[in-house]
Amino acid sequence: MPSNHRAVGPLRILLVLLFAGLVVAQIAIVPGTLAHLADEEPDLAYLRWPALAFGVVELLCVQVVIVCTWKLLGMVKADRIFSQAAFVWVDTIVWTMVTAWVLLFGAFVFVSALLREPGLPVLLFGSVLAGGVLVLLMIVMRALLRQATNLRSDMDAVI
Known part of the structure; x- marks a missing residue:
């Protein structure tokens, strides 16, 4: 193993x-x-x-x-x-994370307009940045999985 x-x-x-x-x-x-x-x-x-x-x-x-x-x-x-079946799950992760990020961004905008003190808006802004990083990281990881899957298919065809 x-x-x-x-x-x-x-x-x-x-x-x-x-x-x-x-x-x-x-x-x-x-x-x-x-x-x-x-x-x-x-x-x-x-x-x-x-x-x-x-x-x-x-x-x-x-x-x-x-x-x-x-x-x-x-x-x-x-x-x-390294198969096409994995992309269903990876795509679901990406779209779920995008959905969560959009909701978080909306909450940041709403709370920033509602509150005068900076504490919660700054915390939400940091969360929005971290969420954006995670979404983009998952997109990069999906692209890497795509490349590895294509390489695996090519190697299987050669062997």
Whole structure:
């Protein structure tokens, strides 16, 4: 078994734990926190439901990426990662990340217009930058997978 296959098992365990944590956050932590904030800041209570929808959708995007990563890990383990079937999962990751980034950018614009103090807008701006980097990195990784898949096809044709 190649050495990279040894990382698949521990990575899958961490993905399951992360997925479970995200489900708990979606069901209990985010709604509870936003309810508490609505009670503490009644003038911002109208943002509770839009913020809840935003939080749940963003966490759902992370969950979709986890499921796609799980599928890709199965392809790695079966030595089928350099096939056209992998692109379905990689494309889903890219488009999910683009969706999450667009929503995050929208939240940044909305919060920046709403708040006068710079703390949260600066934090969101950093998150928008980091999200943009991740999206572009995934696009580059997809291009590298495409090149490797083409090379693998060429090598299989020669052999």
